[in-house]
Amino acid sequence: QSVLTQSPSASGTPGQRVTISCSGSSSNVGSKTVNWYQQLPGTAPKLLIYTDNQRPSGVPDRFSGSKSGTSASLAISGLQSEDEADYYCSAWDDNLNNWVFGGGTKLTVL
């Protein structure tokens, strides 16, 4: 059972916009910044969004992040086949004194 809650799966067709949600609590998402990671099959995770809504250099602007209260979201517009991956949200948790991750959302491009 992950501290941050994500839907296990999401899907969309090429060109569509999909949103992946991440629900936490006041000790993590509600008071700390949220990061998003993309993990392609068989590879290490890659930083996709940091501090709620910032993109590292090289990440396409099709990817965007937002946060409201104790929930965060990752939006992917103009969906492409290479976006098929697992996506994880993460934040520091003040109660656990740990970094915590969501359980991950497997995105399928139909």
Place this chain on the structure above:
Amino acid sequence: EVQLVQSGGGLVQPGGSLRLSCAASGFTLSNDWMHWVRQAPGKGLVWVSRINSDGSSTNYVDSVKGRFTISRDNAKNTLYLQMNSLRAEDTAVYYCARSNYYDSGGHAFDIWGQGTMVTVSS
């Protein structure tokens, strides 16, 4: 090229020990917090441990406290994870990662190692 190169890992019996290494290349990790994150087969990411830049402060997830020890040798630009009293549930791919502090007000894991598999089985 900026990268973290991992070594160690393998098959170990329950109760055994293993040491993982993570060497930085293309940058100096001496100013950075460093972390270990693991992923059991078919499961999600779980943060394991962190160490501050000079090694004076460490934190662990409850499930590994007292069994795992994170350390670093800044002169060798290398991070370590000593794993003792290993259990079947420690079986996972272990990743090392650097956390970077951003002016926008938080940390994120911006550089990841390639991962190394640890299998605990008799």
